[in-house]
Amino acid sequence: MTDLKATDPPVTDPPATDPQATVAKATAHASPGRLSTLHRRILDWYALEARDLPWRDPGTSPWGVLVSEVMLQQTPVRRVEPVWRQWMSRWPTPAALASSASGDAVQAWGRLGYPRRALRLHAAATAMVERHNGDVPGTLPELLALPGVGAYTAAAVSAFAFGQRTAVVDTNVRRVFARAVGGSGQAAPSLTRDETNLAVALLPEDHVEARTWGVAVMELGALVCLARSPRCPDCPVRDLCAWQLAGRPAYEGPVRRAQSWHGTDRQCRGVILAALRATTEPVAQCDVDALWPADDPQRDRCLDSLVADGLVEPLPGGRFRLPGRQDLTN
Numbered sequence: 437m438t439d440l441k442a443t444d445p446p447v448t449d450p451p452a453t454d455p456q457a458t459v460a461k462a463t464a465h466a467s468p469g470r471l472s473t474l475h476r477r478i479l480d481w482y483a484l485e486a487r488d489l490p491w492r493d494p495g496t497s498p499w500g501v502l503v504s505e506v507m508l509q510q511t512p513v514r515r516v517e518p519v520w521r522q523w524m525s526r527w528p529t530p531a532a533l534a535s536s537a538s539g540d541a542v543q544a545w546g547r548l549g550y551p552r553r554a555l556r557l558h559a560a561a562t563a564m565v566e567r568h569n570g571d572v573p574g575t576l577p578e579l580l581a582l583p584g585v586g587a588y589t590a591a592a593v594s595a596f597a598f599g600q601r602t603a604v605v606d607t608n609v610r611r612v613f614a615r616a617v618g619g620s621g622q623a624a625p626s627l628t629r630d631e632t633n634l635a636v637a638l639l640p641e642d643h644v645e646a647r648t649w650g651v652a653v654m655e656l657g658a659l660v661c662l663a664r665s666p667r668c669p670d671c672p673v674r675d676l677c678a679w680q681l682a683g684r685p686a687y688e689g690p691v692r693r694a695q696s697w698h699g700t701d702r703q704c705r706g707v708i709l710a711a712l713r714a715t716t717e718p719v720a721q722c723d724v725d726a727l728w729p730a731d732d733p734q735r736d737r738c739l740d741s742l743v744a745d746g747l748v749e750p751l752p753g754g755r756f757r758l759p760g761r762q763d764l765t766n
């Protein structure tokens with residue numbers, strides 16, 4: 437259990453319930469003394485409680501960090517870890533992945549979901565071979581210039597692989613800051629400029645601390661400051677938390693719509709891709725048709741979208757396969 441000091445000051449003034457207003461207010465009022473307390477508490481907690489994850493091993497290459505960050509987007513650690521290990525064993529460098537067919541990457545993505553991420557990793561690996569001699573580039577502009585690498589992934593690789601003092605803002609970080617600093621029960625439905633500014637303002641000045649800060653806050657959000665049922669009694673900043681100090685007011689901001697799955701295009705696309713992953717041979721149109729209720733236009737729409745996204749390659753004779761994969765039965 438982390439040692440808490442009752443004399444540590446709260447990080448913000450008493451909060452309101454509107455997330456954007458409180459984040460802006462927190463940015464303006466968080467003093468260096470208050471911030472250093474928050475930093476020390478969360479960094480000390482992380483030193484004791486961090487999970488032992490393979491991509492956090494100091495020996496993990498920048499490529500391993502990049503692959504992990506792409507896989508972890510909207511996907512739980514327990515599902516990512518075995519697939520990450522298989523990928524790093526099969527494709528330990530960008531050059532190794534770039535030399536394989538993009539369909540092999542889609543096949544090895546398994547059931548992680550959002551399979552366009554596999555194509556984006558393949559495209560990024562190819563670009564790294566062409567532009568960076570097969571290495572992951574170390575600057576934010578170079579990372580952002582890679583295909584499929586967005587602001588979050590570039591920041592995470594910059595911080596976690598290269599130790600740069602970069603603010604990393606994912607869903608977990610946003611939730612912790614919204615509660616502990618902003619005093620709101622939830623973050624806004626999508627990332628706001630105020631949240632990004634707050635994350636930058638909360639970065640420790642010390643370079644060594646800043647290197648660990650992002651992953652420490654992320655871990656607190658993943659293990660303690662849970663979305664539905666935060667484990668406040670186990671939290672290292674519970675006596676500082678603006679949301680706690682305000683009496684845990686109900687969230688009054690805009691609500692993010694829950695994503696459904698059953699019967700959606702995402703489910704239908706997943707069914708088709710799973711069938712193509714399960715065989716080394718091209719799949720005939722009639723077999724694709726049998727995967728979804730007869731006469732449902734959703735199936736054709738989803739197959740068309742998979743082809744348009746580059747996840748499925750149409751072949752002569754009304755057959756389909758993952759892109760670029762050779763028929764291993766020949």
Ligand code: SF4
Binds near residue numbers: 615678680
């Ligand atoms: S006290 Fe509770 S709500 Fe506040 S940061 Fe900790 S876990 Fe989250």
